[in-house]
Every structure is written in structure tokens, then in C-alpha cells.
Amino acid sequence: MTLKSDALAMLLAAVIHAVALVGFTPAAGAQEAAASPPEALNVFQDAANFQNNGAFKLAVEEWKKFLMRWPKDSLAPKAQHYLGVCYMQLQPPQYSQAAGAFGDVVKNHPKFEMLQDSLLNLGWCQYSLAQAGQQDLFATAAATFDTLAKQYPQGKYLDQALFYYGEARYAAGNREEAIKGYQAVVSNETLAKSPLRCDALYALGVTQEEMKDYASASKVYDVFLKDCADSKLVDEVRMRKAETVLQAGQLEEAAKMFASVAAIEGFPLADHAIFRQAFCASKLDKFAEAADLYAAIPTKYKESGYVAEATMSAARAYYRAENYADAAKWFQATLAAKGEDAPEAAHWIARILIRDGKPAEAAKVAGDAVAGAEGSAWLVNLKLDNADALYEIPDQKAASVAAYLKLANEHADHELAPQALYNAAFTELELKNFDSALPHVTTFLQKYPEHRLTPDVKYVGAEANLQLGKHAEAE
Numbered sequence: 001m002t003l004k005s006d007a008l009a010m011l012l013a014a015v016i017h018a019v020a021l022v023g024f025t026p027a028a029g030a031q032e033a034a035a036s037p038p039e040a041l042n043v044f045q046d047a048a049n050f051q052n053n054g055a056f057k058l059a060v061e062e063w064k065k066f067l068m069r070w071p072k073d074s075l076a077p078k079a080q081h082y083l084g085v086c087y088m089q090l091q092p093p094q095y096s097q098a099a100g101a102f103g104d105v106v107k108n109h110p111k112f113e114m115l116q117d118s119l120l121n122l123g124w125c126q127y128s129l130a131q132a133g134q135q136d137l138f139a140t141a142a143a144t145f146d147t148l149a150k151q152y153p154q155g156k157y158l159d160q161a162l163f164y165y166g167e168a169r170y171a172a173g174n175r176e177e178a179i180k181g182y183q184a185v186v187s188n189e190t191l192a193k194s195p196l197r198c199d200a201l202y203a204l205g206v207t208q209e210e211m212k213d214y215a216s217a218s219k220v221y222d223v224f225l226k227d228c229a230d231s232k233l234v235d236e237v238r239m240r241k242a243e244t245v246l247q248a249g250q251l252e253e254a255a256k257m258f259a260s261v262a263a264i265e266g267f268p269l270a271d272h273a274i275f276r277q278a279f280c281a282s283k284l285d286k287f288a289e290a291a292d293l294y295a296a297i298p299t300k301y302k303e304s305g306y307v308a309e310a311t312m313s314a315a316r317a318y319y320r321a322e323n324y325a326d327a328a329k330w331f332q333a334t335l336a337a338k339g340e341d342a343p344e345a346a347h348w349i350a351r352i353l354i355r356d357g358k359p360a361e362a363a364k365v366a367g368d369a370v371a372g373a374e375g376s377a378w379l380v381n382l383k384l385d386n387a388d389a390l391y392e393i394p395d396q397k398a399a400s401v402a403a404y405l406k407l408a409n410e411h412a413d414h415e416l417a418p419q420a421l422y423n424a425a426f427t428e429l430e431l432k433n434f435d436s437a438l439p440h441v442t443t444f445l446q447k448y449p450e451h452r453l454t455p456d457v458k459y460v461g462a463e464a465n466l467q468l469g470k471h472a473e474a475e
Helices: 005-019 030-034 038-052 057-070 076-089 095-108 115-131 137-151 158-171 175-187 199-208 213-225 236-247 251-262 270-283 287-300 309-320 324-337 342-355 357-372 379-392 394-410 417-430 434-447 454-467
Strands: none
Touching: 038 057, 038 076, 038 175, 057 076, 076 095, 076 115, 095 115, 115 137, 115 158, 137 158, 137 175, 158 175, 158 199, 175 199, 199 213, 199 236, 213 236, 236 251, 236 270, 270 287, 270 309, 287 309, 287 324, 309 324, 309 342, 324 342, 342 357, 342 379, 357 379, 379 394, 379 417, 394 417, 417 434, 417 454, 434 454
């Protein structure tokens, strides 16, 4: 799994929505008001009333009017800030304009009393624009959140600044920097009660897991499970903890942990948990158990993204468990799906059919599959399957020789080419075509002198020479 939980995404959306309302109630201080002309105060108050009553479009116009007519007024920083807030509240939100407003506050009013709010909202606007497609703004948002954290190390938004710094860096693909942001939330004792602490723990563990630092992720998940027992993410974290146990080589324990979370009623990631439980069983050579687990995914979770892989994995596991009937069933399902594993599935179906004494069916399966296997790593296997099937059909042995030789010539560098060439020579010997067998023996010994089949090929040559009365050559 490479993506962070949808549950976390929804939770973060709720947090950000609350952040967007920061500074929602504008009010001018008495000293500021005294320095403003009455007309300016009237416009300011009208804008504030529109904003407070949810008439954000009208409020935007009034804030713009104020800033256009009184850009140097003492209330201008607040007007600029609230203009940004109102842009964020429009439907749809106008994050670009809002970012411009907050950016002006940050640039032109460094001592503004609500600068923390402006920085936080600026960062969120930049982050939102990046999510909408302007991905270069993830780095900009991260820089804004970093500025907020550094300028206000004891500030009221420190946890959000650090956390969203991590989120922005994560979204930009910089996991190392993302970890620093998440870790800063988790390790800061003053943020022990932050509502974002559990989110930071989760994000930290997931990011470490994605970087294959399973040992560190495992420790973080332990803290999460201890401190965040009420989180909606607990079951997922239990599953992720199981993955770290698996990666540590503790397969039996990991399998039990995956089974435990998979059994939770309504757990949305049960298919993943079962898939990994099956993987553990397979690694433990419990092939029958692994096969049943893999098969449960396409049976119970038909919409799962693991259906294709689980179907093929079930077939392989049944095959290794020597349950050829069920293996054939699941290989057939893969073949019918016509996915990337179809050529391999056809190969194993052909081998099972040959084993079961059905060479004609095997030849058809392999022959049909060859046409669609161009470019597949299993193409040569299928050609060998076809030749082997023909060999098993009494009146097709001569055809099998041609098939073996064609494979050996067309795929001379493939690891199966020596086997095919040997099979051709051996079949010619069986057919008593001794003169025909000898050239294949010579070719083999020239091309593959160190191959494991070399002694067998020499035997074929000796026997052919013996049958031809060439006793000296046979020795």
C-alpha cells in the first residue's frame, strides 16, 4: 500500500475547514477605529456584516472597495486578511485570489497581529492549489508552513504548521522532509494533546513503511495503538503493524495478526489483510492454506483490486499443493480474464493436461495461447508445452520434432532452447531416425558443451551411432 488512508484524508479535510474560518469575526480595535475616517469605518463595518452573515460575495466587494480607497489605513491589514477569508468561503473557493490576499498581508504587514492566521491560511490555499494541479505549489506551501513554525515556535498553530509541512513535503514526493514534519509533532511534548498527534503518528509510520524502514514504522505503530485507541484508524494500523512484523521475518506471528484484522466485521481493507495472510502462509510452505486464502478474495471481494493477482496466486498455490484440479480451475479463471498473467496460466494448464493424459487438449491450449503471448516471458514455455503435447500424441511425434527444432532455432539464447534441442534428438532416436538424430546431437554439443543435459545428449549420439553400426563413433 502506497497511499495514506482515505479516513485520514477526510479527517484532515475537517481540520482544514476549521482553519479556514480563522479570523471569521472581524472587529476593529478602538485605537485603529479612531484613526480611520468615518466613511472608511462604514465600509469596513458593511464588509464585516456581510461576512458574518455568510454573504461572502458581497463581503469580497466591500473589502476590495475598502482596500482600493484606503490602502494605507490602519485597518487595511485586517481588511486584506478578511478578504482572503471570504475568497476561501466562496463556492467554489477562490484559493488563488485568497492566496494573493494573504500573501500581501505577509509581505506588507510583518507585524500584523493576526499574522499567524494569515500564514496558516496562505499555506492552506497554496496546498489546495497544488492538489488541484499546480503541483509546484506543494513546495511553496511547505515553505509557508515552515515559516509559520519558525516564526511562532510557541504559537497556537504550531501543530498544524508542522503537520501540514509534512503533508506538503509528502505530496511533493519528499518523504525524508515529510518525516521531519510529522516527527516534530510527535516528539514535541507541548503538543502531546494536539488533535493532530494521532494523525502525525499515522502519517509518520506510513511514510517510514513506504521507505521500507519497517523497524521504525513498527515502533511508531506501537505508540499509535497505545495512545490512539479511539482513532478510526486503529484497525488499519493493526494491519500495518502486521506488515512490519512480516518484514521482520516473523511470518507465523504476522499471519495471525493479518487474520485478526481480516476477521473484523466491515473492515474495508480485509482483502489486503487476507492477501498478506496468504502470502505468509505461502512463504511458510503452507500451500493449501495459502491457496484457500487467495481464493477467498475473488470469491468474497469481487470488486477488490487484488482479484486478478489473488486468482493467479491461488492457482499457483494449489499447484504447489499438488491439488491440480483446483489449480486448473483458477488458472482457467486467469486465462479467461485475458490479463497479463494469461500466458503463464495457459502454460500451467497445458502442463496439467499433459500430466492428466490429455495431450491433444494441452496442444490446443498452448497453441492458442502462443498467438497472444508475443512479448510475454512465457512465450517460449508455451511453444515447448505445445511440442511436448505433440510428443505425447502417438501419431504426432514427428510433428513434435519440428516444433522442438523451430523453438531451438528461433530462441537459441533462451534457457529452454537446449531442452528443446535435446528433445528433438531424443525423439528422432525413438522414431529410429538415427541419421536425423546425429546432427542435432552435434549442434547441441557445439552450442551448449557445459549444459546439464550434455551427458544425456552424448548418450543419444552414442546410441544412434551404435544403431547405425558406427561402433567407433559410439564409443
